[in-house]
Amino acid sequence: MKEKVNQMLKDKLFLVMLVLGLLTIVAAAGVITVQRGKGTETNPYLEMPQPEMIAQETTPETAQVAGASDAVKDSQKVTPAPTKAAVAKNENQGNDLAAEAGAGKDAADALVLNFSDASRMQWPVRGNVLLDYSMDQTIYFPTLDQYKCNPGIVIQSDVSTPVAAPANARILEVGSNEEIGNYVVMDLGNEYTATCGQLKEVCVAQGEYLKEGQTLGYVSEPTKYYSVEGVNVFFEMKHQDKTVDPLDYMQ
Structure with a gap:
């Protein structure tokens, strides 16, 4: 009989200890929750910038890659008139190509291929x-x-x-x-x-x-x-x- 009483006391003591342990865990969890509530809560989702912010953050380089700004600039460009030297150079290029290595630049204008029945030519060599x-x-x-x-x-x-x-x-x-x-x-x-x-x-x-x-x-x-x-x-x-x-x- 005495042994049964002792056993029952031990069981009750175990249950009391178990309940105290659970209460301790619950209390600790509550303290942690309270401390987190006092701090700054971190949003787990990535915030997307607003359209206005995107427009402000766009750099000039990004706009140039798209081509729109370049197209506007190019359309506004004015081609300068060629200089007299450039015109003269272009006119002489045709003569240079015509004369090539043979007649030379100075003789290009005078080199006219206009042989006719009335023309006379020199001998390729002199001889009988x-x-x-x-x-x-x-x-x-x-x-x-x-x-x-x-x-x-x-x-x-x-x-x-x-x-x-x-x-x-x-x-x-x-x-x-x-x-x-x-x-x-x-x-x-x-x-x-x-x-x-x-x-x-x-x-x-x-x-x-x-x-x-x-x-x-x-x-x-x-x-x-x-x-x-x-x-x-x-x-x-x-x-x-x-x-x-x-x-x-x-x-």
Whole structure:
């Protein structure tokens, strides 16, 4: 009986201690809550700025990226009038391109391709005519030992003699073939063209403009088609793609 009484006292003491512990925890929780209520409460959500604040905080750099301010500025810009020097420079550019390395800047204005039936040109080289122009009948070619038509004239010369442009001209073609060797085709204007063959060290290029008398290249050793005739310059003229006698236009 005594033991049961003791056991009951122990159980009651345990319950009392348990209740006191719970009360202590509750009291502590209340104190903490009161202290938090006295402080500044932190909003757990991110506050978004108002539209007015966004407009105020926008920097000039941000506006420029959008392009609107730049567009306004560009539309208000006034292009200054070109200076006289700039106009003169633009006018000279066309002449520079036309003359290129041949005639040079000073001669560009005077370089006119206006060859006509009344024009006269200088000889590409000075020398005897070894073979005449002949398209209406055949003539004898010693090297080939045969008679045939000749679309140009064959002018006697010496190796390394300078060959001159017969008139103001623009280079249409620089080439080479088996019969007349290295050659240059020139546009003289008004559908007149001239061809010089049997050349070496050609010093002009396609598209280049040349003044009358300017060097095209130098006389070469003759090809195998003219070995008997000897060193020479082959010279041919055409008008509207039809051959004409160059001697009719020589000075």
